[in-house]
Amino acid sequence: xxxxxxxxxxxxxxxxxxxxxxxxxxxxxxxxxxxxxxxxxxxxxxxxxxxxxxxxxxxxxxxxxxxxxxxxxxxxxxxxxxxxxxxxxxxxxxxxxxxxxxxxxxxxxxxxxxxxxxxxxxxxxxxxxxxxxxxxxxxxxxxxxxxxxxxxxxxxxxxxxxxxxxxxxxxxxxxxxxxxxxxxxxxxxxxxxxxxxxxxxxxxxxxxxx
Amino acid sequence: xxxxxxxxxxxxxxxxxxxxxxxxxxxxxxxxxxxxxxxxxxxxxxxxxxxxxxxxxxxxxxxxxxxxxxxxxxxxxxxxxxxxxxxxxxxxxxxxxxxxxxxxxxxxxxxxxxxxxxxxxxxxxxxxxxxxxxxxxxxxxxxxxxxxxxxxxxxxxxxxxxxxxxxxxxxxxxxxxxxxxxxxxxxxxxxxxxxxxxxxxxxxxxxxxxxxxxxxxxxxxxxxxxxxxxxxxxxxxxxxxxxxxxxxxxxxxxxxxxxxxxxxxxxxxxx
Numbered sequence: 001x002x003x004x005x006x007x008x009x010x011x012x013x014x015x016x017x018x019x020x021x022x023x024x025x026x027x028x029x030x031x032x033x034x035x036x037x038x039x040x041x042x043x044x045x046x047x048x049x050x051x052x053x054x055x056x057x058x059x060x061x062x063x064x065x066x067x068x069x070x071x072x073x074x075x076x077x078x079x080x081x082x083x084x085x086x087x088x089x090x091x092x093x094x095x096x097x098x099x100x101x102x103x104x105x106x107x108x109x110x111x112x113x114x115x116x117x118x119x120x121x122x123x124x125x126x127x128x129x130x131x132x133x134x135x136x137x138x139x140x141x142x143x144x145x146x147x148x149x150x151x152x153x154x155x156x157x158x159x160x161x162x163x164x165x166x167x168x169x170x171x172x173x174x175x176x177x178x179x180x181x182x183x184x185x186x187x188x189x190x191x192x193x194x195x196x197x198x199x200x201x202x203x204x205x206x207x208x209x210x
Numbered sequence: 211x212x213x214x215x216x217x218x219x220x221x222x223x224x225x226x227x228x229x230x231x232x233x234x235x236x237x238x239x240x241x242x243x244x245x246x247x248x249x250x251x252x253x254x255x256x257x258x259x260x261x262x263x264x265x266x267x268x269x270x271x272x273x274x275x276x277x278x279x280x281x282x283x284x285x286x287x288x289x290x291x292x293x294x295x296x297x298x299x300x301x302x303x304x305x306x307x308x309x310x311x312x313x314x315x316x317x318x319x320x321x322x323x324x325x326x327x328x329x330x331x332x333x334x335x336x337x338x339x340x341x342x343x344x345x346x347x348x349x350x351x352x353x354x355x356x357x358x359x360x361x362x363x364x365x366x367x368x369x370x371x372x373x374x375x376x377x378x379x380x381x382x383x384x385x386x387x388x389x390x391x392x393x394x395x396x397x398x399x400x401x402x403x404x405x406x407x408x409x410x411x412x413x414x415x416x417x418x419x420x421x422x423x424x425x426x427x428x429x430x431x432x433x434x435x436x437x438x439x440x441x442x443x444x445x446x447x448x449x450x451x452x453x454x455x456x457x458x459x460x461x462x463x464x465x466x467x468x469x470x471x472x473x474x475x476x477x478x479x480x481x
Contacts, residue, residue, distance in 0.1 A: 038408040069264040076271060083275045087282050094286040097293040159408060181455055184408040 009131045012123070016138040022115045023146040024197045025207060029115040033147055033193060034186040036106055040163050043151035045099065046106050047144025051137060053088060054116055057081045058136035061124040068125075077120045078111075085111050115143055150192045158183030215247040291345075298345045302370055305385035305399035306363055321370070323360040332476030334358075347372035348383065356473055361387070368396050371474055375466025378458040380404040382413065382466060388427065392478045395435065398422040400463060410459030421450040428478055433471045437464040 022028045029050075036046045060080050061068075068076050089107040092100035100107070110116070119139050124132040155161055160168040160179050168177070182188055201207045216230040217223070221237040230244035257263060299317035303310050310316040324338040338357070344350050350357060351374060359370040367390040374383045380403035387396040398419045405411040412418055426447045427435045434448040437460045443449035452460030471478070 036407070038406075042407060067258065067267070069258050069267050071259070072264055072268055075268070079271060079275055083279060086279055090279075090282050090286050090290070093293065094289040097290075097297060101297070155408075184455065 009134050012131045012135040013138040016142040017145060019204060021142045021146065022118065022139045023143055024200050026118065028118050029113050029143055032109055032113055033150060034189045035109065037147055037151040037189050038154050038158065038184045040148065040151045040155045042103065042106060043147040045103055047147045049088065049103070049107060050110055050113060050115070050143055051140025053081065053084055053110055054119055054140040055133050055136035057084050057116060058119055058124040058132040059129050061120050062127060062129040062132035065125050073125065077117060081116050082111050115139055146196065149196060150189055153192050154183045154188060216244040217247050219243050219245055294345050295343060301399050301401065302359060302385050305370055305387040305397050306361060306368060307397045320363055321359050321361045325358055325360060327356050327358055327477045329356055329473050329476060332480035348374040351470065351473070358477065366390060371471065373466050373470035375462050375469065377402050377405045377462040378410050382459065382462050393426050393428060395422045395425045395427060405459050406456065409453065410456035412453045412456060413459055413463055418453060425450060427471065431475065431479065433468050433475065435467050435471065
């Protein structure tokens with residue numbers, strides 16, 4: 001067990017959070033980034049749920065990867081993901097009802113998140129369980145990070161609140177400041193996301209095409 | 211019997227026939243260097259690409275997953291139902307302006323009776339026993355069972371009426387609490403299945419719901435309580451502002467109030 005955090009495993013865990021981020025570099029999971037980021041709270045819960053589910057679906061698929069018939073591997077992956085998502089949502093309904101009400105449709109949306117299928121295909125199918133598990137956590141957190149950044153700006157500028165608490169003082173509104181309703185619309189999520197990608201590419205010469 | 215196959219262990223040449231050749235045509239190795247290739251019989255490794263394996267794999271996987279989900283579902287069912295009942299009670303209490311951490315006990319304290327009324331006369335027809343507490347008032351209304359919760363808040367009688375409708379993406383529902391005169395809105399609660407966060411979903415917020423307090427429900431013989439375009443409700447005793455950007459959801463609330471409360475017209479006008 002000395003290799004619990006070998007160089008390869010560290011890479012699996014940390015590169016997706018930063019340099020090889022699934023959202024800004026691989027451009028996966030964009031649709032849910034639009035849907036859940038108009039408020040900070042669902043973005044955080046969604047990020048965490050995706051992290052848990054990528055980690056465990058990666059783990060399961062990695063365990064059975066050698067037995068999966070090649071022709072139906074996508075279906076097998078989908079079934080594993082869907083089963084996990086259903087179990088998570090049932091458990092939430094039984095033990096954390098308030099959270100499950102808050103998440104409502106988003107839990108179901110996790111099944112369609114392409115980061116999951118992407119990681120299963122690209123990593124779990126050809127790597128061992130432990131490093132696949134770490135890769136799942138890394139990618140989930142990388143996704144959560146972007147969601148939280150986008151939601152932070154959208155909630156702050158769109159509603160003047162953070163996590164539901166008012167942060168922009170009334171004096172600002174009295175002076176003529178107004179919440180930007182466009183921030184709450186899906187297009188602004190794309191624009192903020194594009195700005196993040198721009199920033200990351202500008203900082204990282206490796207990512208730029210020749 | 212089909213032709214058997216023999217592979218030369220030296221060069222890998224495969225000979226087809228009833229027995230191994232005397233000499234390998236490629237490397238001249240003797241017959242003793244040939245071994246039979248056993249196809250069809252499982253080698254030490256399963257052939258994961260065969261049709262049979264694929265079909266069996268898929269079938270087993272589906273059955274395992276189905277059992278797993280059925281097991282999880284039946285194991286957690288009671289707890290989930292209990293949560294849903296508690297949540298419904300919490301919503302009813304919320305329309306009375308009571309936020310409660312212990313919805314079960316507070317519900318018994320404030321809500322005295324759960325009764326059904328006859329839409330034609332507005333009179334009470336039967337009392338629903340606590341054990342039959344329903345959590346789906348959409349189905350109840352469709353089945354002609356019109357619930358009214360008779361409540362007692364600090365010695366004053368209040369009536370709570372469940373309402374159901376459709377928003378932009380899915381179902382919306384709520385509870386309207388009325389004063390003893392059955393005319394003045396005491397409080398409301400609205401919630402939704404999947405309205406847009408920050409826009410339509412704001413109907414679940416206090417800012418929207420508090421606007422209803424003190425408004426009148428009926429004008430003459432008709433339901434007049436309405437949600438109108440944002441900024442046009444000022445001065446009216448029947449209208450409240452909708453949510454700008456959430457027009458379809460606001461209209462949904464408006465329709466929901468009109469359709470559902472319409473069934474209660476005789477109850478509301480009965481003295």
